Amino acid sequence: MTLDDQRENPRTTRVRQVALDAAVGLLLSGGTDEVTAAKIAVEADLARTTIYRHWPDRSSLLLATIDHLIEPHGPAPDSGDFAADFERTLSNLCNRLTMKKVRPIFAALADRASHDETFAAAQRRFVLGLLDQTIAVIDRAKMAGELPSDVDGVELANRLAGPMLYRWLVILEPIGQADVDEAAAGFRAVLS
Amino acid sequence: MTLDDQRENPRTTRVRQVALDAAVGLLLSGGTDEVTAAKIAVEADLARTTIYRHWPDRSSLLLATIDHLIEPHGPAPDSGDFAADFERTLSNLCNRLTMKKVRPIFAALADRASHDETFAAAQRRFVLGLLDQTIAVIDRAKMAGELPSDVDGVELANRLAGPMLYRWLVILEPIGQADVDEAAAGFRAVLS
Amino acid sequence: MTLDDQRENPRTTRVRQVALDAAVGLLLSGGTDEVTAAKIAVEADLARTTIYRHWPDRSSLLLATIDHLIEPHGPAPDSGDFAADFERTLSNLCNRLTMKKVRPIFAALADRASHDETFAAAQRRFVLGLLDQTIAVIDRAKMAGELPSDVDGVELANRLAGPMLYRWLVILEPIGQADVDEAAAGFRAVLS
Amino acid sequence: MTLDDQRENPRTTRVRQVALDAAVGLLLSGGTDEVTAAKIAVEADLARTTIYRHWPDRSSLLLATIDHLIEPHGPAPDSGDFAADFERTLSNLCNRLTMKKVRPIFAALADRASHDETFAAAQRRFVLGLLDQTIAVIDRAKMAGELPSDVDGVELANRLAGPMLYRWLVILEPIGQADVDEAAAGFRAVLS
DNA sequence: CTTTAATCGAGACGGTACGTCGTGTCTTAGA
DNA sequence: TCTAAGACACGACGTACCGTCTCGATTAAAG
Numbered sequence: 001m002t003l004d005d006q007r008e009n010p011r012t013t014r015v016r017q018v019a020l021d022a023a024v025g026l027l028l029s030g031g032t033d034e035v036t037a038a039k040i041a042v043e044a045d046l047a048r049t050t051i052y053r054h055w056p057d058r059s060s061l062l063l064a065t066i067d068h069l070i071e072p073h074g075p076a077p078d079s080g081d082f083a084a085d086f087e088r089t090l091s092n093l094c095n096r097l098t099m100k101k102v103r104p105i106f107a108a109l110a111d112r113a114s115h116d117e118t119f120a121a122a123q124r125r126f127v128l129g130l131l132d133q134t135i136a137v138i139d140r141a142k143m144a145g146e147l148p149s150d151v152d153g154v155e156l157a158n159r160l161a162g163p164m165l166y167r168w169l170v171i172l173e174p175i176g177q178a179d180v181d182e183a184a185a186g187f188r189a190v191l192s
Numbered sequence: 193m194t195l196d197d198q199r200e201n202p203r204t205t206r207v208r209q210v211a212l213d214a215a216v217g218l219l220l221s222g223g224t225d226e227v228t229a230a231k232i233a234v235e236a237d238l239a240r241t242t243i244y245r246h247w248p249d250r251s252s253l254l255l256a257t258i259d260h261l262i263e264p265h266g267p268a269p270d271s272g273d274f275a276a277d278f279e280r281t282l283s284n285l286c287n288r289l290t291m292k293k294v295r296p297i298f299a300a301l302a303d304r305a306s307h308d309e310t311f312a313a314a315q316r317r318f319v320l321g322l323l324d325q326t327i328a329v330i331d332r333a334k335m336a337g338e339l340p341s342d343v344d345g346v347e348l349a350n351r352l353a354g355p356m357l358y359r360w361l362v363i364l365e366p367i368g369q370a371d372v373d374e375a376a377a378g379f380r381a382v383l384s
Numbered sequence: 385m386t387l388d389d390q391r392e393n394p395r396t397t398r399v400r401q402v403a404l405d406a407a408v409g410l411l412l413s414g415g416t417d418e419v420t421a422a423k424i425a426v427e428a429d430l431a432r433t434t435i436y437r438h439w440p441d442r443s444s445l446l447l448a449t450i451d452h453l454i455e456p457h458g459p460a461p462d463s464g465d466f467a468a469d470f471e472r473t474l475s476n477l478c479n480r481l482t483m484k485k486v487r488p489i490f491a492a493l494a495d496r497a498s499h500d501e502t503f504a505a506a507q508r509r510f511v512l513g514l515l516d517q518t519i520a521v522i523d524r525a526k527m528a529g530e531l532p533s534d535v536d537g538v539e540l541a542n543r544l545a546g547p548m549l550y551r552w553l554v555i556l557e558p559i560g561q562a563d564v565d566e567a568a569a570g571f572r573a574v575l576s
Numbered sequence: 577m578t579l580d581d582q583r584e585n586p587r588t589t590r591v592r593q594v595a596l597d598a599a600v601g602l603l604l605s606g607g608t609d610e611v612t613a614a615k616i617a618v619e620a621d622l623a624r625t626t627i628y629r630h631w632p633d634r635s636s637l638l639l640a641t642i643d644h645l646i647e648p649h650g651p652a653p654d655s656g657d658f659a660a661d662f663e664r665t666l667s668n669l670c671n672r673l674t675m676k677k678v679r680p681i682f683a684a685l686a687d688r689a690s691h692d693e694t695f696a697a698a699q700r701r702f703v704l705g706l707l708d709q710t711i712a713v714i715d716r717a718k719m720a721g722e723l724p725s726d727v728d729g730v731e732l733a734n735r736l737a738g739p740m741l742y743r744w745l746v747i748l749e750p751i752g753q754a755d756v757d758e759a760a761a762g763f764r765a766v767l768s
Numbered sequence: 769c770t771t772t773a774a775t776c777g778a779g780a781c782g783g784t785a786c787g788t789c790g791t792g793t794c795t796t797a798g799a
Numbered sequence: 800t801c802t803a804a805g806a807c808a809c810g811a812c813g814t815a816c817c818g819t820c821t822c823g824a825t826t827a828a829a830g
Contacts, residue, residue: 058790115222440818585796625787
């Protein structure tokens, strides 16, 4: 466990780090088309060829950039009150969405996903990642017997939080407290 | 209808046509990155510079390609039975979505929309276009007094059909009859 | 004589005039590469295609421009004193050379002359044109018996004035009064 | 001599070589306008962009082509008899001029020299290069005391050999033995 | 004073070249 | 070993100009 394969050359680790940091910056500021070995090399003060040693092509570079960009979410709220916890996770989600990073990443993934299964998988992972706190709360409620045990956590999370993602990602409109409230109400309705 | 159809030089019309046809083919088969003046020129047997005469850069070329790709939808079903008509439009929508063209177009728009307001507007238009039959049915029901007059047609269409789009475009899962049924049920619930 | 084929369409005459005026301006200010149908069209406010109606290609356009540029020289000085007249023509030549137009024209002709006999002929005409006053004075001196009748006027003009042209066009150095004096001395030497 | 020959990448050396060889061919056969990155690339079977890596634009490419074209002259003849040596260098010059390469090079330089000081300098170097054997002989004669020490070698070379260059480059007439003889006579006149 | 024919304006089109940027492969040297 | 440095073939970018080709709109001279 402790022996996780960290025995990587520290130079390698450093290069990967600074390259991806630069790539993330470029992705956020200029979109997919800016994630370029040449630009990363300039930005991170590396040789362009070094980038190619770590990622063989644009696709994998972009994918790695996105993966690097997705910071792990904190633990789901756990106050004992599931309805409150659920509402809390929705607020978190709302913040995360509007922190502006989500839209370009989602779009970049979607654009490639149409013609590259690797990106389709990444897109699914990404969206699930957005919902994972929500799913966690649902699962806890299930285990506590406050939700029927045959409820599918992912399914329910999609049903309740989906409209928020839809608004933000598909019809490009802002999400408000009203959307959070409605989803929270939906949760309480199944909570019984 | 009126003959304001520009009396445009037929050569010009033809060039625009074959160029966009080729561009559509490239977009559908290979995605955004294939929509290239050079490739269109080869595909459509035109001079590359001719492409630039009609569309000054990649962006406008891509936008024009997408506009060319979006065929106008037929009229909304109108049988007198609003619930049936609504269900029908959802089936249409479902078919249209899965006819495979929608996903790459949406994704292409979304990718640019993150950094180009023109594309954001196009994305909104595109999604509204997908829903227009649905909205039309809702509006007819409102005028017939079967829906409260304070219902917002676009809002309602998004609420009811949104989950289908969400499934297809965001979480990349297939849409089934179950989704149509559920949305139709939602419509009947507000109909009374 | 009076009936010279002036029966040309006045529009045509005007177009030719303004086009060549513009072309001359471009040639003098920017060199050969500026003599372009497109640029002339802008400068002279003509349609580019109109230029092509008058001159079929760049070569003939450039040639016409140069011909238009070469203004006919005034008559050779004629004071009765041949030595003085000769020195006067050399001063004129010196001024004409250094009025800056000559070098680029000569060079433009020479560049083409290497691979196009039409331009070679134009180059010869151009240089002879520079010397014609000088030749005229020599010929007058011959007819007055002050020079042997077997002297070749062109040959002598080249021998005497050639060094000035050489300095200016070949080794790119300024011409001074010393050069004029020396040539004039050479003339007086054969005059006796 | 010293091995400062750069230890340059042999690929690079080779590319430069074949590119310039092709460029020289194009320059001699078709003139300035043929010296084109695209045409060189085809002719030398290189990528067009590779040409741009070595020479950033048309001007420097043309300049490099001309430099590559100018082969170094052999040493000046040195028989002890200055008059004979001088006549020999003039014959050499005559041959070099008529070997056909000189005219297009001179013209190409002159055309650009009118508007680009770099080319003007190159033109001066080129002409001086043509005369260097001649100048060398003059300088040797000076050091041997057969010429007054206040004679300017370059000046004298221009005075004596200039007429030959003038004939060939300016009035586009062939040079004959007569021209060589006359110049040689001029040399003997100052030699005394 | 019209009518007819030459000329012009406007601009599309297939081309060639420009000079820039990016890609992915490769090789040589240096830390 | 890995990185730096950079050459290379390839191909797209967007621009400029070339020479050809319609098509109308002017305008000239002739009936």
